[in-house]
Amino acid sequence: MRIPLPTDFSFRECTWFLDRGYDDCMQAVKGKTIFKMIRVDGRALLVRITEEEGFLEAELVPNEDLNTRREEFIRNYIISWLDLERDLRPFYELLLKDKRLAYMCATFGGLRLIGIVDLFEALSWSIIGQQINLTFAFKLKRRLVEKYGERLDFEGEAYYLFPSCEVLAGVTIEELREMQFSRSKAAYLIGLASAFAKGEMSLEMLKGLPDVESRRAVLIALKGIGIWTANYTLMKTLREPSSIPHGDTGLLTALANHAVIKDRSEVEKIERFFKKYKGWESYLVFYLWRSLAGPAA
DNA sequence: CGCCAGGAGTGGA
DNA sequence: TCCACTCATGGC
Numbered sequence: 212m213r214i215p216l217p218t219d220f221s222f223r224e225c226t227w228f229l230d231r232g233y234d235d236c237m238q239a240v241k242g243k244t245i246f247k248m249i250r251v252d253g254r255a256l257l258v259r260i261t262e263e264e265g266f267l268e269a270e271l272v273p274n275e276d277l278n279t280r281r282e283e284f285i286r287n288y289i290i291s292w293l294d295l296e297r298d299l300r301p302f303y304e305l306l307l308k309d310k311r312l313a314y315m316c317a318t319f320g321g322l323r324l325i326g327i328v329d330l331f332e333a334l335s336w337s338i339i340g341q342q343i344n345l346t347f348a349f350k351l352k353r354r355l356v357e358k359y360g361e362r363l364d365f366e367g368e369a370y371y372l373f374p375s376c377e378v379l380a381g382v383t384i385e386e387l388r389e390m391q392f393s394r395s396k397a398a399y400l401i402g403l404a405s406a407f408a409k410g411e412m413s414l415e416m417l418k419g420l421p422d423v424e425s426r427r428a429v430l431i432a433l434k435g436i437g438i439w440t441a442n443y444t445l446m447k448t449l450r451e452p453s454s455i456p457h458g459d460t461g462l463l464t465a466l467a468n469h470a471v472i473k474d475r476s477e478v479e480k481i482e483r484f485f486k487k488y489k490g491w492e493s494y495l496v497f498y499l500w501r502s503l504a505g506p507a508a
Numbered sequence: 509c510g511c512c513a514g515g516a517g518t519g520g521a
Numbered sequence: 522t523c524c525a526c527t528c529a530t531g532g533c
Contacts, residue, residue, distance in 0.1 A: 337514085344513040347531045393529045395516075437516045461514045500514075 212282055214267040214289055219299040221321025222262040227507040228325050233345055236353045236371055237332075246272075248363060248372045249288055250329075251281050255361045255372045258285060267295075272365055294323040294450070302491045306498075309487070311469045315498050318506050324497045326447045330414040331407045332373040333448040334433070337440040338399045339392075354390040355379075376407035399435025406433060414448070423451055446493040453492045455485060465499035 222243070230240035239246040245260040259272045269289055271277065277285070290296055303316045327333035339355070340348040359374035359382065379400060387397035406412040412433065420426050426449065430441040439456045446454040456462060463475045471484050488495045 338516095340513090341515040342513065342528090343515090343530070344532055347513080350531085391530065395528060399516085435516065439515055443514075456514070459514050460512085503514095 212269050212277075212286060213263075214269060214286055214295065216262075216266055217295055217298065219303070219321050220295070220323065222267075224319055224322035224507065225293060225325065228322065228501065231504055233349045234353060235349055236356050237373060239368065239370065246365075246368075246370060247292075248361075248370045249285060250361075250372055251284050255363055256285075257363050257365055257370050258289075260289065267293075288328055291450070292326055292328050294326060297323070299323075299494075302488075302494050305488055305491060311471065312498075315502065319498055319501050322498065322501060324446070324450075324494055326450065327444075328448065329373065330412075330417065330444070330448050331376050331403070333444045334403055334430075334436060334440065335373070335379070335400055337443050338396060338403065338435050341396070341435075341440070351390065351392060355387075358390070376404040379404035380408040395435070402434050403436075417449065423454075426451075446496065451493060452490050455492050455496055459496075461500055461503055462496055465502050468502065469499070 226240050226243070226245060229235070229238055229245065237247075243261060247258050247260065249256055249258055256275070257272050258269050260267055260269045262268075267289065269285060299321075303320075306312045306316050327336060336352060339351050343351075356371045356373060357369075359378050360371040361375075362372075363370045382401055382404075384394060384397040384401065387400065388394065392400070403412075412429075417426050417429065420429065423445065426445060427438075427441045430436050430444060431438065436444075439458055442454045442456045443459075445451040446456070463472070466472045466481060466484070467475070472480050485492050485495070
């Protein structure tokens with residue numbers, strides 16, 4: 212199936228992010244091809260994505276027939292995942308006004324805010340990543356996914372779906388402790404899975420709320436979800452354009468690198484800085500995170 | 509060895 | 522509302 216590409220889209224930048232030196236088990240990048248597992252109608256399907264002139268080509272591997280409804284689902288998934296329907300030009304206009312950040316338009320041009328389409332996965336990943344370095348966080352996620360996630364083998368490689376809330380709701384703290392999860396991380400994760408499994412939390416429910424503030428409040432009411440995670444999730448899954456993961460250590464480092472702040476306690480300065488990027492705060496955060504890794508090789 | 513990492517909960521002032 | 526303390530473990 213073909214998915215048309217917008218202007219200001221860089222396959223290279225997007226795949227670079229997906230394969231940015233961490234061991235992420237949720238997708239694989241091989242050369243100029245992306246492999247991604249997607250749950251469609253309860254079934255685990257492996258999608259292969261390549262770039263053609265002006266569009267993305269997505270196909271199932273091993274090849275499999277799709278009805279229109281499933282095709283639409285996969286199409287929408289990829290559009291949401293890679294944020295393909297956003298016009299980045301207004302964002303770049305704002306960046307160009309700032310001498311410190313203008314270079315990003317050229318260096319990271321066409322980079323899309325890569326999302327986490329599934330809400331449960333996004334929240335779980337946030338909990339896993341809290342207060343530990345990313346290398347270790349990806350390691351924890353891989354252990355969890357390889358033990359509890361659905362697997363599909365293709366051409367000698369194993370691909371996984373993030374574990375379902377039903378499965379994780381039945382896991383014990385001790386099992387997760389054995390995988391080096393801290394006691395609190397384990398408890399948060401199981402509690403979260405249970406809330407999803409019981410239907411107390413869902414993307415539909417969140418989308419049904421009237422505004423960002425109420426969504427944030429509902430998220431924070433979950434054990435283990437603080438302001439950082441709530442904003443991270445609003446940005447990565449709900450696609451809130453103005454969500455800032457306040458207190459994020461990577462964000463503070465990037466702001467210091469770009470001489471926006473001198474030390475990490477300048478909260479007001481950060482607030483003033485972001486005011487200039489109204490409606491694009493999430494993208495700015497994403498690009499600042501991107502900057503931490505330097506230009507793509 | 510010490511500090512840090514894409515934090516959060518709790519309890520006390 | 523705002524600190525200080527605690528959790529917990531690998532990476533560097």
